[in-house]
Each structure stands twice: as C-alpha cells, then as structure tokens.
Amino acid sequence: MTDRPIKVLIAKPGLDGHDRGAKVLARGLRDEGFEVVYTGLRQTPEMIATAALQEDVDVVGLSILSGAHMTLLPRITKLLRDSGLEDVLVTAGGIIPDVDVTALAEVGVARVFGPGTTIAEVADYLRTNARPRD
Amino acid sequence: MAEPAATTGGPAARAHDLVLAARDGDRRSLARLLTAVENRTPLAEPALREMYPLAGAAHVVGITGPPGAGKSTLVAALIGEVRKAGRAVAVVAVDPSSPITGGALLGDRVRMQSYAGDRDVFIRSMAARGHAGGLASTTGAATAVLDAAGFDLILVETVGTGQSEVEVAAAADTTVVLEAPEMGDEVQAIKAGLLEVADLVVVNKGDKPGAQRTAAQLRAMLVAGGGPKVGGDPSQARPRPKRPEVLITTAATGEGVPELLVALDRHRSSSATGPTDSARLARADALVWAIVAERLRERLRAPDQSDATRVTLAAVADHRLDPYAAADALLAVLGSGSASPARD
Numbered sequence: 357m358t359d360r361p362i363k364v365l366i367a368k369p370g371l372d373g374h375d376r377g378a379k380v381l382a383r384g385l386r387d388e389g390f391e392v393v394y395t396g397l398r399q400t401p402e403m404i405a406t407a408a409l410q411e412d413v414d415v416v417g418l419s420i421l422s423g424a425h426m427t428l429l430p431r432i433t434k435l436l437r438d439s440g441l442e443d444v445l446v447t448a449g450g451i452i453p454d455v456d457v458t459a460l461a462e463v464g465v466a467r468v469f470g471p472g473t474t475i476a477e478v479a480d481y482l483r484t485n486a487r488p489r490d
Numbered sequence: 491m492a493e494p495a496a497t498t499g500g501p502a503a504r505a506h507d508l509v510l511a512a513r514d515g516d517r518r519s520l521a522r523l524l525t526a527v528e529n530r531t532p533l534a535e536p537a538l539r540e541m542y543p544l545a546g547a548a549h550v551v552g553i554t555g556p557p558g559a560g561k562s563t564l565v566a567a568l569i570g571e572v573r574k575a576g577r578a579v580a581v582v583a584v585d586p587s588s589p590i591t592g593g594a595l596l597g598d599r600v601r602m603q604s605y606a607g608d609r610d611v612f613i614r615s616m617a618a619r620g621h622a623g624g625l626a627s628t629t630g631a632a633t634a635v636l637d638a639a640g641f642d643l644i645l646v647e648t649v650g651t652g653q654s655e656v657e658v659a660a661a662a663d664t665t666v667v668l669e670a671p672e673m674g675d676e677v678q679a680i681k682a683g684l685l686e687v688a689d690l691v692v693v694n695k696g697d698k699p700g701a702q703r704t705a706a707q708l709r710a711m712l713v714a715g716g717g718p719k720v721g722g723d724p725s726q727a728r729p730r731p732k733r734p735e736v737l738i739t740t741a742a743t744g745e746g747v748p749e750l751l752v753a754l755d756r757h758r759s760s761s762a763t764g765p766t767d768s769a770r771l772a773r774a775d776a777l778v779w780a781i782v783a784e785r786l787r788e789r790l791r792a793p794d795q796s797d798a799t800r801v802t803l804a805a806v807a808d809h810r811l812d813p814y815a816a817a818d819a820l821l822a823v824l825g826s827g828s829a830s831p832a833r834d
C-alpha cells in the first residue's frame with residue numbers, strides 16, 4: 357500500500373532540557389499527515405536506535421541544540437547502520453555550522469534544517485526523500 | 491537495501507525469511523512483520539498464515555482509560571516488574587489518528603525509555619487510523635506476531651474514549667481499566683461505559699488525595715452494577731465474570747504494581763480455558779471478519795467484476811435500486827461466479 361502515512365521518529369539527543377522545538381515539529385508533522393513517534397528529551401543514541409528499529413520508522417528526525425552534534429549524530433547514524441537501518445532517512449534540526457553539515461552528510465545525515473525552516477518545508481522534504489516502502 | 495536474500499523471492503518467500511529470523515530473535519525482522527500486518531502489505535497474508543498457528547501462548551492484557559490517567563506510566567512500571575521475573579514483554583501502544591489529515595502523534599514511548607538495552611522488551615506505537623473494524627483486526631494481528639515471536643506478555647495500551655479503541659482493549663485476555671482520582675464527576679459517564687469491559691479496575695495516582703475515596707466509589711458502583719451480561723454478538727460485548735477487583739497503584743513510584751501483576755496473572759490462569767474463551771473469540775471475530783470484508787471488496791473490484799459493481803453502485807446512487815437489493819445482487823453474483831450486473 358503506497359498511500360500509508362510516512363512514519364517519523366522525532367527524538368532529542370543530548371542533555372539540554374528544552375524540547376519545545378521538537379514538540380512543535382512533532383505536532384506540525386502530525387498535522388501534515390505524518391505518523392510521528394515522539395520520544396522526548398535526553399535520548400541516548402542507543403534509545404534512539406532502539407526506537408527506530410522497533411517502530412520501523414521511515415525517517416529519524418534529530419533535534420539538537422546542545423552543540424554536541426559532532427559527537428552524538430555520528431554515533432546515532434552508526435548505531436542505525438549497525439542495526440540494519442541504513443535505508444532510514446536521517447535528518448537533523450538545529451544550529452549547525454556549514455562545515456559540520458558537510459561532515460554530517462558523510463556519516464549519513466541526509467539533511468540539516470537550520471533555524472527558521474518551516475514545517476511545510478520539512479514535510480515536503482520528507483515526502484520526497486523518505487525511504488521507499490513495501 | 492542490504493537484504494539480498496529477502497528481495498529475491500516473492501512475498502511468500504520474503505515473509506518466510508522474516509518469520510524465521512523473527513522467531514530466531516531478530517528484532518528488525520519482527521518490526522518489519524509488524525509493519526506488514528499494520529499496512530496490510532502483500533507480506534501480511536503469508537506472514538500471518540505462518541505465524542498464527544505458532545501464537546496463542548501469550549497473555550494479552552488491554553490497558554485502557556481516559557487520557558492522562560497514567561496508562562503509559564503504568565505500562566512502564568509493569569515492564570520493570572515483569573522483567574524482574576525474567577519474562578519477555580511487548581507493548582502495543584495505540585494513539586488516535588486525525589480524521590482530517592490521517593496523521594498521528596504517538597507519544598507513549600516517552601514514558602517507556604529505560605529499556606532500550608533490553609532485548610526482551612519490545613515497544614511498538616500504532617496509529618488507530620480510520621478503517622472501521624480495522625483497528626481491532628490490526629491489533630489482533632500485531633499481537634499474534636509478537637506472540638509467535640516469543641513474547642509471553644503483551645500489553646496493549648489504548649485511549650478509553652473512542653469506541654474502537656475500547657473494543658481493542660476488550661478483545662484482550664484481560665482488560666484493565668485505569669482511572670485517576672482527581673477526575674471528578676464528569677468521568678461518571680465514561681466510567682459506566684468503560685467499566686463494562688473491565689476485568690480489573692485500577693485507580694492510579696494513589697499518591698493523590700481522593701484515591702481511596704475513588705476506589706471506594708468504584709467498588710460500590712461495581713457491586714450495584716450486578717452480574718454478567720450474557721448473549722449478544724461476541725464482537726460487541728463479551729460476558730465477563732463481573733465484580734472486577736479494584737486496585738490502587740502509584741505508577742510514578744511503582745507502588746501497587748507488584749500486586750497488579752499478581753492480579754493479572756491470577757486472571758490469566760482463571761480465564762485461560764482454551765478455544766471457547768470469550769476474549770479469544772472476540773479477537774478471532776475481528777480478525778476473520780476484517781479479512782472476509784477485504785476479500786469481498788477485492789473480488790467486487792477485480793477486473794472481471796468491477797464494471798458490474800460500478801453499474802450496481804450507480805443504480806443505488808440514482809435511487810433506482812435500494813442498497814439491500816444491491817448488496818444481495820452483488821453477493822449472488824459472487825456466489826454464482828458470474829459477472830453480470832444487478833438489474834435495476
């Protein structure tokens with residue numbers, strides 16, 4: 357069935373204690389017709405990989421503000437690959453410098469959404485790029 | 491895609507590979523099978539045909555109640571308790587879909603994060619989606635898959651407001667209805683409906699004032715409510731040994747949770763009586779009727795039949811044919827294998 361909703365995991369790795377942005381995105385994507393699994397604050401890479409695997413999501417969206425993106429995001433993409441989830445689309449949102457965006461692309465973060473990205477833009481990107489499904 | 495073995499064969503071969511791997515403990519394959527049954531992909535039928543006969547051993551527990559009562563928190567606390575005993579536990583957490591966009595926000599995992607490293611805990615969120623009668627059959631198929639994969643206890647969390655969600659909980663071997671003390675009088679109406687499906691009633695948030703009073707009120711209501719409802723359509727309501735026990739828990743601290751697990755196990759052993767068990771009949775009913783309906787739709791839309799179906803539907807749309815006559819005509823055509831349209 358091709359018309360089933362795209363399933364997205366929205367997770368917030370790292371230790372900072374604000375998840376307003378992630379929640380707004382989760383609700384916004386729901387309103388755009390996505391099935392959004394929201395896992396909340398302070399996710400370890402292991403928690404994120406486990407959730408992505410058990411939920412069989414099409415997309416993992418990582419919201420990160422803490423500045424620890426260069427340590428956390430590559431660990432998450434590695435864990436996803438090790439779990440056989442290399443076909444899952446991984447995106448990130450947050451304030452990430454351009455040099456890092458390039459480095460992150462190399463480890464499997466397909467797209468970084470900077471501040472000011474609208475939910476409609478994210479939704480369009482996911483609809484176009486989410487992994488092909490059965 | 492790194493699934494060379496899985497992508498070479500047809501759906502049956504691919505399903506077979508996934509089933510073998512899932513039975514062997516591969517969680518990724520299990521997750522993919524759950525997706526297949528949830529989305530009714532071509533893998534769903536061969537996978538369920540193989541797995542259903544292997545299922546039937548698990549205890550399926552439905553947990554329902556109003557939003558915010560603490561269902562997810564209680565599920566997390568139950569997982570901890572069950573793991574102390576070394577049993578494998580799976581969760582199916584259902585949240586409503588938006589009828590307008592089809593989207594859903596599945597937030598129950600937030601409270602169940604501490605088990606990421608434990609392979610004997612498997613948590614899956616599911617959107618209720620739209621299709622009538624579909625949720626009960628999808629949930630029934632998902633629990634069969636988890637059951638066949640070796641999970642001994644399967645907890646199904648649903649919101650106790652929508653009718654179909656309540657039916658899903660009621661099709662579990664044991665149904666727990668959760669209430670919270672501070673919810674006041676407005677809940678009386680919800681309670682009356684919800685309590686009918688309860689095998690166990692739990693007042694959660696035992697740390698809040700009023701928990702004892704709420705439990706006492708519920709006990710009084712349940713005594714006044716009287717005996718079992720008998721007869722009727724098994725998909726609508728099932729007769730239960732009434733007078734559900736009323737327990738108090740504080741899911742946030744774990745207080746009362748060991749006692750709840752004991753009560754669940756007791757209910758399991760008192761009601762696990764084989765093929766005529768009414769909860770299992772209700773689940774079978776949902777599964778089979780959904781497939782019958784799907785098969786009928788498929789045949790009526792098959793190339794050799796779809797024109798005739800369209801003509802019949804058009805006749806109903808123009809009020810030249812009443813819908814009962816149309817339904818009978820379509821069924822008769824299927825029965826005779828002929829593809830002539832209903833006469834108007």
Ligand SMILES: Nc1nc2c(ncn2[C@@H]2O[C@H](COP(=O)(O)OP(=O)(O)O)[C@@H](O)[C@H]2O)c(=O)[nH]1
Nearest residue numbers: 557558559560561562563694695696740741742
């Ligand atoms: N005080 C108190 N709060 C609780 C307890 N159990 C859950 N909660 C809180 O109730 C809210 C809703 O809990 P949740 O498990 O998401 O409820 P659900 O919607 O029924 O799944 C959360 O803020 C929980 O922290 C409890 O035993 N005591």
Ligand SMILES: [Mg+2]
Nearest residue numbers: 561562598647
């Ligand atoms: Mg919940």
